[in-house]
Amino acid sequence: MPFQNALLKWFQKNQRPLPWRKHYRPYEVWISEVMLQQTQVETALPFYERWLKTFPDIKSLAATDEKKVLKLWEGLGYYSRARNLHHTAKLIVKKFKGKFPSDFNSILSLKGIGRYSAGAIASIAFNQERPIVDGNVLRVLSRIYAIDKPIDVPANREIFWELQEKLIPKGQARNFNQALMELGALVCAKNDPACLICPIRSFCKATTLKNPEAFPTKQNKKQMVRVTAAAVILRQNGKFLIERRPVGKIMGGLWEFPEWKLVKNKKIGPPEILTKTEKLVSEKFSYKSGVLKPLAVIKRNYTHHLEALHVFETVAPLIKLPQDSWQRAWVSQKNITQYPFSAAHAKIAKLIQ
Numbered sequence: 001m002p003f004q005n006a007l008l009k010w011f012q013k014n015q016r017p018l019p020w021r022k023h024y025r026p027y028e029v030w031i032s033e034v035m036l037q038q039t040q041v042e043t044a045l046p047f048y049e050r051w052l053k054t055f056p057d058i059k060s061l062a063a064t065d066e067k068k069v070l071k072l073w074e075g076l077g078y079y080s081r082a083r084n085l086h087h088t089a090k091l092i093v094k095k096f097k098g099k100f101p102s103d104f105n106s107i108l109s110l111k112g113i114g115r116y117s118a119g120a121i122a123s124i125a126f127n128q129e130r131p132i133v134d135g136n137v138l139r140v141l142s143r144i145y146a147i148d149k150p151i152d153v154p155a156n157r158e159i160f161w162e163l164q165e166k167l168i169p170k171g172q173a174r175n176f177n178q179a180l181m182e183l184g185a186l187v188c189a190k191n192d193p194a195c196l197i198c199p200i201r202s203f204c205k206a207t208t209l210k211n212p213e214a215f216p217t218k219q220n221k222k223q224m225v226r227v228t229a230a231a232v233i234l235r236q237n238g239k240f241l242i243e244r245r246p247v248g249k250i251m252g253g254l255w256e257f258p259e260w261k262l263v264k265n266k267k268i269g270p271p272e273i274l275t276k277t278e279k280l281v282s283e284k285f286s287y288k289s290g291v292l293k294p295l296a297v298i299k300r301n302y303t304h305h306l307e308a309l310h311v312f313e314t315v316a317p318l319i320k321l322p323q324d325s326w327q328r329a330w331v332s333q334k335n336i337t338q339y340p341f342s343a344a345h346a347k348i349a350k351l352i353q
Contacts, residue, residue, distance in 0.1 A: 003144075004169045005204045010199035011179035014186070016041070017049065024174065026100035027058050029125040033117050034081050041185070047076055059098050062089040068254060070340035077343065079251050084112025102126050121175040131165035132177050134159065136184025143217035144189060144212065145204035150219035188212075215301060225305050228268060230277040231259040231348060232292065233313035234285075234332060240352060241316070242339060244327035255329075256345040258284065259309070270294070273310050287317060295351055300344045309344055311351065 018041065020032040031051060035044040043336055047126050055061040061069070066086055073082035088110045101107055102125075110120040119132040138151050141160055148194070149156040168176050187194045193212050195248060196200050206212040234241040234257075235297045260280045262273060278292055292312035300307040331339065 003200055004167060004172070006199050006203070007179045007183065008169070008172060008175055011175055013176065016186075019045075019052070024125055026102070026121065026125040029050065029121055030100060030163055031085070033120045033124075034085060034112065035076060037081065037117075038078060039076060039352055044076070047073070057087050057098075058092050058100065061086065061286050062093045062098075064252065067340060071338070074340050074346055075343045079342075081112060083253070087111050088113070100125075104128065104130060116121055120177070123177045127171070127174040129168050129170070129173045131161050131166075131168065132181075133160045133164055134181060136181045136188075138216055139165060139190065140180055140188045143193075143206035143212050143258040144200065144204050146209060146215060148215070148217050151216045152218045152220055169331045216235045222304050224262055226308070227264050227305055227307040228262045228266075228273065229259060230262055230273060230280070230309055230312065231257045231345070232277065232281055233257055233295070233311065233348065233352060235313065236316045239330040239332050240336060241328060241330055242336070244329075253340050254339075254345075255339040255347050256341060259345075274312075275309070279313060281314075284318070296347075298344050298347050311348055
């Protein structure tokens with residue numbers, strides 16, 4: 001198997017010294033895999049190190065409260081993943097006596113762990129011959145074999161799962177799976193792949209075709225949605241109003257300053273943004289807002305959305321808070337750091353500190 005041998009030899013010499021690779025403890029691999037979903041390694045590393053320092057094992061994670069979990073996850077996004085980690089840690093303590101299960105079906109049954117994550121944990125932590133197919137693996141395999149089936153068609157993805165499983169050398173699942181992902185991250189990049197230094201370029205059909213960037217292919221390209229939004233810092237007697245997002249909604253359980261989406265895919269200028277925000281503040285809190293002072297514009301980009309969040313501040317009177325499903329609190333500058341916010345609203349909190 002010259003292709004696999006060349007890749008494994010390259011990985012042995014060039015793999016990054018990532019902390020979860022020191023001992024391949026199941027708990028550490030699990031945390032790293034969840035953090036690396038939708039997040040680059042360089043971004044995830046400081047979060048991972050803080051997490052392991054605070055929660056060094058499953059039992060310490062299970063014993064803490066959700067507020068602390070969400071606060072530590074602040075900035076990574078996709079907060080349901082943090083809740084799933086917390087929930088699963090409690091289940092592992094109860095059902096598996098605090099030991100991460102090694103059986104593949106047991107791993108797959110855990111909340112927040114799907115086909116990819118189960119395969120990653122089983123192969124990387126336990127060296128089981130289970131396939132994993134992420135964006136890096138899709139890109140590498142589609143180029144090696146010049147597979148022109150659109151990867152955004154679910155049925156086509158099975159081609160890659162079946163192929164990857166057949167390629168795993170016996171007893172080498174841990175290193176081979178990581179090597180494929182590492183090659184995609186460091187060499188076989190989406191744009192401008194470094195084909196000249198690729199250890200398996202002689203096996204790559206896309207390189208032979210002299211068009212590696214043509215792979216992988218997609219059937220549909222989603223259009224980006226541009227959003228203009230506004231958030232307001234309401235001050236009252238040295239305290240600030242924050243609201244807790246309902247559990248079950250996007251970023252549920254996190255806290256934020258009052259916020260509104262103003263327009264989508266439409267350009268509006270500062271005067272109109274200000275007018276719309278003043279109107280929304282007055283309607284929501286049943287009082288005529290004072291002068292809204294512009295503080296900052298925060299860029300917030302997430303899946304297929306580009307958002308400009310305009311931040312204002314004002315001194316609020318003793319307003320009556322509306323009765324609905326949201327939780328609200330007036331918090332001091334000192335205590336506001338204890339609340340978990342989304343990345344954008346954490347930046348707003350820093351503005352008042």
